[in-house]
Amino acid sequence: MGILGSDTSNLQILDFWLRLLLLPFNAATIWIAVTTHQNNTTYGNLEFKHLIGLKYMVCISAVSAAFAVFSAVSAWLRCLDTKTWLFFLTDQVISYLMVTSMTAQGEFLYLAYNGDLEVSWSRGCASYGRFCNRLKVAVALHVIAVCCSLVLAVISAFRLFARFPPPFFPSKRDDQQRI
Numbered sequence: 001m002g003i004l005g006s007d008t009s010n011l012q013i014l015d016f017w018l019r020l021l022l023l024p025f026n027a028a029t030i031w032i033a034v035t036t037h038q039n040n041t042t043y044g045n046l047e048f049k050h051l052i053g054l055k056y057m058v059c060i061s062a063v064s065a066a067f068a069v070f071s072a073v074s075a076w077l078r079c080l081d082t083k084t085w086l087f088f089l090t091d092q093v094i095s096y097l098m099v100t101s102m103t104a105q106g107e108f109l110y111l112a113y114n115g116d117l118e119v120s121w122s123r124g125c126a127s128y129g130r131f132c133n134r135l136k137v138a139v140a141l142h143v144i145a146v147c148c149s150l151v152l153a154v155i156s157a158f159r160l161f162a163r164f165p166p167p168f169f170p171s172k173r174d175d176q177q178r179i
Helices: 010-035 052-074 084-114 129-161 172-178
Strands: 037-040 044-047
Touching: 010 052, 010 129, 037 129, 052 084, 052 129, 084 129
Parallel strands: none
Antiparallel strands: 037 044
């Protein structure tokens, strides 16, 4: 392939395109989350800056997008090609953070739609329906980005641990031959 050089494997090509695929999903998640707001005459204005969980999802999406750009560009730089530990650890941490932000937003949306009568939380989406619908779209896009990130974490783990030989376990036949 011309972009990555002639000696790239299919796994490297998949890795490269998944990293590029993260960008539009993270950008759309950030844009929808930041621009979502709704005014209610009874309860007032609800917007991005009022929800810390939404800020967390936006920050994690921004970090993920930035690392996706960095790691996609590093596919061209052969000096970073040997830093598989760096990419392995970073992919694992980013995947974990993206999963936590996804689950936090999923829980928020569940409570917003269903409420919790035991602690006197009412259903917020009854009053802020448009806000909740846009957040559902943002979380759906974030879920796709999380899936891409998890696949990238598996690929980076494979690329790292494929460099090492499998452990050797002597068989019973080898033990009997020594005796």
